[in-house]
Amino acid sequence: MLSPTLLLQNLIFGVLLGSIYALAAIGLSLIFGVVNLTNFAHGDFIMLAMYISYFLGVSLKLDPILTPIIGFPVFFLLGIAVYLAIFHKIIRAPPLSQIAVTVGLLVLLRNFALAVWHAEPKSIPRTLLGYSYRLGSILIPADRLTGMLISIATFLILHLFLTKTKTGIAMRALADNLDSAALMGVNVRNLNMLTCALGIGIVALAGGILLTFQPVNPMTGLIYGLLTWSIVAMAGLGGVSGILLSGIIFGLADAFTAAFWDPRAREITIYILFILLLWFRPKGLFGRR
Amino acid sequence: MSLRVEELNVAYGKVQVLWDVSFKVEGGSLVSIIGPNGAGKTTLIKTISGLLRPLSGKILFEDQDITGRPPHTIKKLGISTVPEGRGLFPNLTVKENLIMGSYTIKDQQRIEKTFKFIHQLFPILSEREQQLAGSLSGGEAQMLSIARALMSEPKMLLFDEPSLGLAPMIVEKIFEVIKTLKQRGITILLVEQHVQHALELADYAYILENGRIVLEGRGEELLENPHLKKHYLGL
Ligand SMILES: Nc1ncnc2c1ncn2[C@@H]1O[C@H](COP(=O)(O)OP(=O)(O)OP(=O)(O)O)[C@@H](O)[C@H]1O
């Protein structure tokens, strides 16, 4: 059963999957680190992004992989709206209040999805990427390969933005010391707003990619909330590369669980990893703080 | 280029910390505010820089009312702060901390010019440029905090206990730098517990105790004051 081919196949699966999971988590990490907000509704934004991708796919006959072209600007604006309407008011609140408020938002999003799209899982009618490349006996699904490339490109751009531009450096400064950033002349409210817009905007990218190979239902936010929080916890607060690495670790755990145990046990594996992590490395594997 | 503070009252929640504090700093002069732990010095600096809103009172900079304005707008008017405990961005490099200091300046050439000036003033910082600010020694960190405040070419500098926790030799160096900055015409408000130095440098000084100004005078006058000699200089 443990043939080298199978191992290699799942290794590749895991890395592909993990880089997409990292893309789903990076927005959460930005908002948590920079805005200092504990957002429990992140998984449900992913769920919403998958539905929007589904909606665009069905109504405009758009391939899901292309839906972020519309989804990104829409979610960017949604990020601004959510910041102004909700997040801005709880930024200085203790984490417990932030959790309470964002859990409220999560329930709202879930019921909204239930009302509009009902409980049955939805998947895309078609994707141009429904084929696989074959390397010997190894399969590389085109949808996930494209997803990984989009993810890596996004991480690269984000890294350059955060280290080379004044606004990006200011975001990292804000993550380090809010008062000092304000003293340097940073308009904290505007920068928080931009961070939320970017963080939620990127969710639209991840949602479109995820929908090419996974169906969505109103409860999808549960698993992605747990997954993305686990990735952020493992990465700790640091550079974007930590998120990419820890996303890949979860992708590998996911792929190997599905292959060697049971595809339905994914959640258990994520949960166990999360608990082990909190137990042994509460500051994350790659974080500086 | 003067700062005037009138009848300032500041509280944290229900606990009032500053009571009817009034003083002024003439353009180009250096004013020291001396006070023991918990007197309200940091509270005063935070209120001027916009991080705290006063209950009542007025803060005027160049005859503009800046009371209660957000910190980024106060920075844009030309007031820079060297906060208590340096207030650096530990996960940013030395260079990036300095870039943050120039956040309000759009003209790249002016930024380059200020960089050159900073490197003359603190050669050690150019050696450390790519290092994380969190890895600096106490003295280097204080130099970086001052350098960062200078990056915006401020008209006025607020110093909150710049000598705190530093070795005597470094303290000398920091006060040398403050003197140089004064000679360059920057208006300075210096909050200190290091009485001797702060009074020697000061054109005028105030003593803050329990949130109230209890004494004021020219620097050299206060050095001879019996209350000060007894309670602050241990003579
Ligand atoms: N965030 C806060 N919330 C409540 N009380 C505070 C807060 N910050 C300071 N205080 C209180 O306000 C008073 C003045 O504090 P402040 O920090 O302004 O004094 P300070 O003169 O700067 O002292 P130090 O020399 O120790 O820096 C103190 O009694 C302090 O306990």
Ligand SMILES: [Mg+2]
């Ligand atoms: Mg203080």
